[in-house]
Each structure stands twice: as C-alpha cells, then as structure tokens.
Amino acid sequence: MAEFVGPRLYSCCNCRNHVALHDDVISKAFQGRNGRAFLFSHAMNITVGPKENRQLMTGLHTVADVSCCDCHEVLGWKYERAYEETQKYKEGKFILEKSKIVKENW
Template structure:
C-alpha cells in the first residue's frame, strides 16, 4: 500500500495496529516516559486502563494508561482530569509516546 492514499496514520510499533490519525495531533511538544510524545484529540483500537492520580511535570492529573487493542503494549495515557485550570484543555485527550508508534501510509 502506502503512496499517500487515504489518511496518514500512526500504528503500534509492535503489532502495526492502527491507533491514530496524523490529523488528530494537537501538539508534538510533550514528554512521555521514554522521551518525546504527541498529544492527540482521538485514538482508535486502544484499551483505556484504570484511572489514577499522577503528578506530572505540569501538575496533578487523573490519567489512565492506554494500551494497544491488539498486543496490549502500553502506548501512553489518557488525561481524564486536570486539576490546574491552565491544563483543562488536556482532559479527554491522549498522549502517545513517539517511541511506541510508527508512521503508516505516509
């Protein structure tokens, strides 16, 4: 396939399951556990884990790890709740770690 037909996608680096569209990236200026991470408005084919409060660089958030729907690899997390008003825009959004996703159909 490839050749730019259809939308540009990101896939799980392990099993190549499609997990997000390039067009859903809000920001590339995030840090994950293992380096650079992207903030997405939507994801697909993922499983959201249990919610927990986690203190991140930008303050306290309620987050849930997100796993690939096929191989269950942890790809990042979902922001469920932000306690700082300046961080509210992240609620309901997803972090996917750059090291855990690969470009597909570019």
C-alpha cells in the first residue's frame, strides 16, 4: 500500500514555514523584485504589510508586501488594487518570488 503524501506545498526558503499550495498557482510567468515569481490565488502563514502605490511593469498598482509570519522574510506582495481594467484579475492575489520559496512534498 502506498504511503499517503500530503499536498504539494511551497515553504519559506528561510524557515520552511508553509506559505502556499501548489494547487493555488495561477501563473509562473511573473516578475518579482529579484527575478521570476509566481502568482497565487491564496497564501497562508504570512503577514501583510501596509498598502502602497507602486509602478510595476504592467502599470500602477496598490500593493502590500507579504512576509513569512515566523521569520519575517519578505516573500513578495499582495495586489490590493489594479488601476487598469486589464489588470483587475490580480486584485486580492499574491506574488511570491521563486527565490524566496522552496517546494515541499514533491
């Protein structure tokens, strides 16, 4: 009988705190501050910082940095508001930088 394997997860690269499920990946074709990033529909075990307006590659957005709730490593950001109609789908979603997360249970 095969062993039960839990869901595929992404964890903080610093402390291995679980921060997202693989099933919540929307896209792997995003750009973060330090390289490639993934867009997630949900994130967990994170803290959301103060909102600020940022000019990103796709226009002006209101975003809030997200950090691991255990070690406080900044992992990416949450899209709070998109000002361009074509970018509205990002609202409420999370960017986690590939260099800041590691795979678990793969």
